[in-house]
Amino acid sequence: MTHNDQKLKPPPFKIKVVEPIKKTTRKERKKLLEEAGYNFFNIAAENIYIDLLTDSGTSAMSDYQWAGLMLGDESYAQCKNFFHLENVIQDITGYKYVVPTHQGRSAENLICHALNLDQSKVTVSNQFFDTTRANIKISGARAYDFVIAEAYKPSLLHDFKGNLDTNALEDFIQNKGDVSLIVVTVTNNAGGGQPVSLANIIEVSKIAKKYKIPFFLDAARFAENAYFIKLREKKYQNLSPKEIAQKMFSYADGCMMSAKKDGLVNIGGFIALNDEQIYRRIKERMTVIEGFPTYGGLAGRDLEAIARGLTEVLEEDYLEYRHQQLEYLGKGLEKAGIPFIKPVGGHSINLDVKRFLPHIPQSEFPAWALTVALYEYHGIRAAELGSVAFSRQQEDGKWIFPELEQVRLAIPRRVYSQEHLDYVIDSVIDLYEHKEEITGMKIIYDPGILRHFNAKLCPLD
Ligand SMILES: Cc1ncc(COP(=O)(O)O)c(C=O)c1O
The missing domain is CATH 3.40.640.10 (Type I PLP-dependent aspartate aminotransferase-like (Major domain))
Incomplete structure (x- = not known):
């Protein structure tokens, strides 16, 4: 099944080398999350099925x-x-x-x-x-x-x-x-x-x-x-x-x-x-x-x-294909009513977590909780751009939370196919349909600067 009526033009390249990816079980992923202090920067990449943590350094070279x-x-x-x-x-x-x-x-x-x-x-x-x-x-x-x-x-x-x-x-x-x-x-x-x-x-x-x-x-x-x-x-x-x-x-x-x-x-x-x-x-x-x-x-x-x-990177065929992939992902999510930042960005779809998980306050790090659920249930790694990455404490001790609470699904260049994108769309829809089951998190180790790279968290009881 594909996720929208608009057909994708074939990519302007064919595949010469492949890199196997492995699927783990939910039980294994739960354990890996616990061991990693619920921080994806600590999870071995070979245990990730679809890696949308970043588009940085993840391109396939020609x-x-x-x-x-x-x-x-x-x-x-x-x-x-x-x-x-x-x-x-x-x-x-x-x-x-x-x-x-x-x-x-x-x-x-x-x-x-x-x-x-x-x-x-x-x-x-x-x-x-x-x-x-x-x-x-x-x-x-x-x-x-x-x-x-x-x-x-x-x-x-x-x-x-x-x-x-x-x-x-x-x-x-x-x-x-x-x-x-x-x-x-x-x-x-x-x-x-x-x-x-x-x-x-x-x-x-x-x-x-x-x-x-x-x-x-x-x-x-x-x-x-x-x-x-x-x-x-x-x-x-x-x-x-x-x-x-x-x-x-x-x-x-x-x-x-x-x-x-x-x-x-x-x-x-x-x-x-x-x-x-x-x-x-x-x-x-x-x-x-x-x-x-x-x-x-x-x-x-x-x-x-x-x-x-x-x-x-400046070849027009390449840029058209790249743009199309992002649009395809956006249309698939939009059809299911998934809230994300509009219009679709150049390298990522950023889920709008305040609307995705309205029951979790920012003090309980909802965007982080969503990345954890994406991995636990579907093996997808995404990046939190929310309260863990961007909240800060004022001198009077009060926490200031960012205006936007986002989960970024960054698409590596020339790496994933339409079938992978369909899997991502299905997975996000599945979580959206079961969103009430997702609960907040708390920080148990806070390194201060660039917190999201090194923080440790755990689910709230
Ligand atoms: C807009 C922007 N500037 C700078 C950087 C930092 O680049 P690097 O990760 O190569 O140090 C990034 C990395 O994601 C970025 O997105």
Whole structure:
């Protein structure tokens, strides 16, 4: 059985290598959950049937990428793969300087350092991803989100829910003073992979220029964002995804990217920018913590795979297929009345848990409880983006809970078939039909920063 009347076009690739996946019993999964402190980061991946924890580093590489690994030049400095990568990135972004990093968060760390962020500094974004926020936090600076209000209305349809509220941004700059960095995250992961329009990027760029604030794109999913612009911003419908991406980058001063998403690789990242001084500071620091600036904590072969992945990710057939998969999953859930953040995002469907489990208050971590049920009953691993990840305690001891309580079903690139998606749809529907049986959780170990990676929980009695 398929889940909607609209047929999926066949993927623009065929399968050459397969990786077996194993189904466990509910009894086994209950035990595994207990042993893992109900934290999926502690469960051995081989015990997961369908893994939707993240789209990060989970892509299937193409034969062209795998072939590229054999061309890895493992010289310590100035390896030939760096020059290939540099060329590809310069072509897509238009930026002069390219610095590979081992993943996105080290790029964030290097940028924070190069911009001298400290306690006196303020940074703003449409919505910072959690590692970016954490890097800013440990630098001492403050991080504020200015995503448009529509982003917090889960059922509201809006073409570009990732947009930054430029009026609020300008107000903030005028009233609160110095801002040291503006980051626009494309697409907005924390908001469900919602895209940012080119019109919005242009507006932000004008404000950044007016107040002389460095403006960077967090470009982890730049190609998916470019495809949304093609579909939804009429003015750009006749441009290729690559031409749109080039425009996106042309309005910012630089970018940092986790290549583990739209780089179609399992590890890697980079910074690209035009400012020579910032570039120098990045190079100095990275030689100490990340490696020589032409390899950035990666092997030459990894650089080659990223260069090839960045080229493939902008192919229109690929982006159409990717978009279609997400739409298919969304339509299947929608038909059954499952509440999720609308419209469907670029890399994930984010279940709206306040409406999915209205009987569990946020203080009892309903989104976490839903991820536990998804695994216990159906062997699916998903990510909590709710009270465990984002609640915080004020100085007076009061807990502040996030506006949205979400479970993210992130779809790895080129990994799962329509049959897998049908299984996911059936599983979510099954839980929705039995939702009253799902109970709340409590935290028994709280590590503080980036709590969801290391926390331990247990079900409430
Ligand atoms: C938007 C965004 N920025 C940055 C990162 C951090 O990248 P990495 O996991 O490669 O450190 C992520 C990871 O999920 C992300 O989604």
